[in-house]
Amino acid sequence: KAGVTQTPRYLIKTRGQQVTLSCSPISGHRSVSWYQQTPGQGLQFLFEYFSETQRNKGNFPGRFSGRQFSNSRSEMNVSTLELGDSALYLCASSLSAREHGYTFGSGTRLTVV
Amino acid sequence: GESVGLHLPTLSVQEGDNSIINCAYSNSASDYFIWYKQESGKGPQFIIDIRSNMDKRQGQRVTVLLNKTVKHLSLQIAATQPGDSAVYFCAENFAGGTSYGKLTFGQGTILTVHP
Numbered sequence: 001k002a003g004v005t006q007t008p009r010y011l012i013k014t015r016g017q018q019v020t021l022s023c024s025p026i027s028g029h030r031s032v033s034w035y036q037q038t039p040g041q042g043l044q045f046l047f048e049y050f051s052e053t054q055r056n057k058g059n060f061p062g063r064f065s066g067r068q069f070s071n072s073r074s075e076m077n078v079s080t081l082e083l084g085d086s087a088l089y090l091c092a093s094s095l096s097a098r099e100h101g102y103t104f105g106s107g108t109r110l111t112v113v
Numbered sequence: 114g115e116s117v118g119l120h121l122p123t124l125s126v127q128e129g130d131n132s133i134i135n136c137a138y139s140n141s142a143s144d145y146f147i148w149y150k151q152e153s154g155k156g157p158q159f160i161i162d163i164r165s166n167m168d169k170r171q172g173q174r175v176t177v178l179l180n181k182t183v184k185h186l187s188l189q190i191a192a193t194q195p196g197d198s199a200v201y202f203c204a205e206n207f208a209g210g211t212s213y214g215k216l217t218f219g220q221g222t223i224l225t226v227h228p
Contacts, residue, residue, distance in 0.1 A: 004156075032214075033214035033215070035216075042218055042219075042221065043204075043216075045217070049214075055213040055214065056212070058215070090156050092156075092214075101147050101159045101162050102214075102216060104159075
């Protein structure tokens with residue numbers, strides 16, 4: 001059974017650019033959450049999607065957005081990149097979160113220069 | 114202002130010892146808790162979970178204890194092995210519309226196992 005797949009694994013972008021990250025959840029999982037992990041702030045929740053609808057959003061600026069497609073794959077977009085956006089971006093999927101927990105992908109390492 | 118990096122607690126043990134990793138959670142309404150292990154270059158890996166209607170849950174070589182009175186979780190790893198070396202996170206969630214998909218993570222503990 002394939003796990004959560006995130007692409008690309010590594011990305012280097014310049015300040016002011018935008019970036020799109022992709023997440024393919026485990027087959028059958030309809031809930032996809034995104035997290036940002038930095039040494040300074042730890043793991044912080046960005047947003048959650050279920051059946052193409054955003055159900056929850058963390059405390060991040062509007063430059064951070066996401067979407068989910070009908071096949072449950074999800075993308076997140078960061079516009080007007082800042083140096084502080086450098087982080088590991090993690091995606092997690094769940095079948096029934098409070099019954100089976102959340103399974104994380106290996107993340108996308110974004111470096112903004 | 115200048116950001117300050119998290120200073121993670123560390124635990125250093127000898128191979129074969131038992132390890133205990135502690136976590137204080139923040140929300141008294143949280144009723145679902147998960148322990149994750151994160152190795153370098155990887156995403157968090159699910160270890161074990163527990164609901165608030167339980168005080169203890171056991172898995173393979175791991176036990177989670179929950180003390181709701183003082184909002185404290187612990188993860189016990191029996192016969193710790195070098196492969197257990199990683200950062201360990203506790204995470205909490207509560208039932209409710211604002212909690213969908215949202216785990217609130219602790220700062221993490223670095224476990225180092227010496228052969």
